[in-house]
Amino acid sequence: MTKNILQEYGVNPILCCGCGLCEYICPTQAITMKLTATGVFTPNIVVSKCNDCSLCIQVCPSVSFDQMRLDKTIFRKERTPTEILLGIYERAYIGYSVDKEIRSHAAAGGVVTGLLISALDEGMIEGALITKFNVRMMRAESFIARSPNELISGASSKYAPVSIGNALRKIRQEEGCFAVVGLPCHIQGIRKAEALEKNLREKILLHFGLMCGGTPTIHGTRFLLRLLDCTSQDLKDLSYREGEWPGNFSVTTKQNERKRIPLHRYSPIIKAFLHPRCLICWDFTNEYSDLSFSDAFWITNAKKLGTTAIISRTKTGSKLLIHAEQNDMIRLMDMEITDFLKEKKGNLDLKKTNLGLKMMLFKLVGGKPPKLYNYPSLTKFKALSALELGLRFLGYSIINNKYVLRTLLSSLIKL
Numbered sequence: 001m002t003k004n005i006l007q008e009y010g011v012n013p014i015l016c017c018g019c020g021l022c023e024y025i026c027p028t029q030a031i032t033m034k035l036t037a038t039g040v041f042t043p044n045i046v047v048s049k050c051n052d053c054s055l056c057i058q059v060c061p062s063v064s065f066d067q068m069r070l071d072k073t074i075f076r077k078e079r080t081p082t083e084i085l086l087g088i089y090e091r092a093y094i095g096y097s098v099d100k101e102i103r104s105h106a107a108a109g110g111v112v113t114g115l116l117i118s119a120l121d122e123g124m125i126e127g128a129l130i131t132k133f134n135v136r137m138m139r140a141e142s143f144i145a146r147s148p149n150e151l152i153s154g155a156s157s158k159y160a161p162v163s164i165g166n167a168l169r170k171i172r173q174e175e176g177c178f179a180v181v182g183l184p185c186h187i188q189g190i191r192k193a194e195a196l197e198k199n200l201r202e203k204i205l206l207h208f209g210l211m212c213g214g215t216p217t218i219h220g221t222r223f224l225l226r227l228l229d230c231t232s233q234d235l236k237d238l239s240y241r242e243g244e245w246p247g248n249f250s251v252t253t254k255q256n257e258r259k260r261i262p263l264h265r266y267s268p269i270i271k272a273f274l275h276p277r278c279l280i281c282w283d284f285t286n287e288y289s290d291l292s293f294s295d296a297f298w299i300t301n302a303k304k305l306g307t308t309a310i311i312s313r314t315k316t317g318s319k320l321l322i323h324a325e326q327n328d329m330i331r332l333m334d335m336e337i338t339d340f341l342k343e344k345k346g347n348l349d350l351k352k353t354n355l356g357l358k359m360m361l362f363k364l365v366g367g368k369p370p371k372l373y374n375y376p377s378l379t380k381f382k383a384l385s386a387l388e389l390g391l392r393f394l395g396y397s398i399i400n401n402k403y404v405l406r407t408l409l410s411s412l413i414k415l
């Protein structure tokens with residue numbers, strides 16, 4: 001092979017979400033994920049190693065995606081009108097981890113970490129693919145956690161690009177079953193890989209899906225460090241959700257000095273660094289997971305502890321939840337789906353409407369939109385989210401064209 005097959009299919013750093021599934025599936029190891037100057041992971045291909053098998057194209061969630069086909073393979077049914085927005089589901093809950101250490105280390109209620117520990121204790125899984133932040137390399141990395149301590153060390157959200165190809169390969173090489181935790185684009189890629197590889201399908205027992213409003217490029221994190229007058233060389237530790245819920249972007253320097261920015265202040269800033277691919281993303285609730293998790297921001301308590309909103313989609317997911325509650329690992333309460341729809345309306349509107357407009361704007365900034373099959377619902381037009389979408393694309397174009405919006409942002413924060 002003398003051509004870069006991904007480029008041939010229009011995959012570039014604007015379209016590629018950096019999931020790393022192409023790296024995972026490539027039989028000749030021609031693909032390596034690299035963190036590029038634009039601050040995102042993209043595949044680097046050694047064309048001389050490529051045998052033109054096209055597996056990387058087949059697995060890629062950014063080249064093409066068929067909603068109805070995956071619905072039928074995984075859930076064996078078609079969507080109801082509510083499920084067009086939320087994905088197919090069985091029941092919805094809010095909950096939290098009973099263990100205070102887990103809950104205080106977590107992004108929301110610590111249900112993800114609590115359930116993983118429960119599945120590990122019960123011998124259901126050998127380990128779980130989760131994510132930690134490597135301060136030395138200044139990037140988020142996925143790894144296989146095999147003990148409760150490792151699971152707790154990887155708890156909480158990392159608002160930076162994550163590529164899972166390498167860690168997923170380790171799962172393929174090992175005996176036993178595993179859980180994976182990922183964003184919607186990770187889980188989409190994993191489900192596509194499972195359709196191609198029976199072995200992977202049998203090894204992944206649990207797909208834990210984080211709901212996702214978007215991931216900033218690594219420049220978002222670098223910018224927050226600049227606001228705190230820190231360089232990556234100064235760092236001993238970094239967390240995006242440290243302290244009392246909802247938490248702070250927090251760094252500890254090598255001189256043991258701690259510096260923080262609260263989530264409500266830094267969240268709008270890093271959104272300006274959103275990965276361009278997130279601007280056309282159509283999945284907020286992680287529709288192909290066994291269990292989907294989000295922050296229940298609308299539930300506050302005097303002790304400032306977080307709560308997780310949970311959507312259970314499969315029998316395996318539902319059983320694990322009930323089992324963990326019976327074993328006193330987590331507390332669960334039913335959640336009215338109408339409450340969830342109301343609370344997450346902004347996210348859902350942004351992801352589930354204006355498909356035509358999104359794809360048009362995406363082409364304008366240099367991307368080739370994915371081929372989406374069976375997505376009739378997404379053509380709905382909503383003026384307010386169209387305006388927000390327009391502003392996001394404008395923001396992206398400005399930053400990308402180096403009009404130094406960052407200086408403006410930094411003065412706004414200091415106000």
Ligand SMILES: Cc1cc2nc3c(=O)[nH]c(=O)nc-3n(C[C@H](O)[C@H](O)[C@H](O)COP(=O)(O)OP(=O)(O)OC[C@H]3O[C@@H](n4cnc5c(N)ncnc54)[C@H](O)[C@@H]3O)c2cc1C
Binds near residue numbers: 182
């Ligand atoms: C980039 C991103 C965007 C999000 N956007 C929203 C949003 O808009 N609205 C909302 O309500 N919730 C959002 N979430 C989900 C929310 O922040 C929590 O992850 C979720 O509520 C689970 O909380 P928990 O306390 O139960 O999980 P925890 O017990 O804290 O466990 C979280 C797990 O996720 C893994 N993880 C962390 N970051 C990543 C990552 N980047 N990629 C893959 N795995 C990761 C951790 O390793 C850990 O295993 C987002 C999360 C991320 C990472």
Ligand code: SF4
Binds near residue numbers: 029031045052056057
């Ligand atoms: S076509 Fe096959 S061999 Fe070539 S890069 Fe893609 S997966 Fe690897």
Ligand code: SF4
Binds near residue numbers: 056
């Ligand atoms: S599989 Fe993932 S990392 Fe590879 S090209 Fe597609 S989106 Fe990018």
Ligand code: SF4
Binds near residue numbers: 212281
């Ligand atoms: S918004 Fe979509 S593409 Fe972006 S990180 Fe989240 S799931 Fe992936």
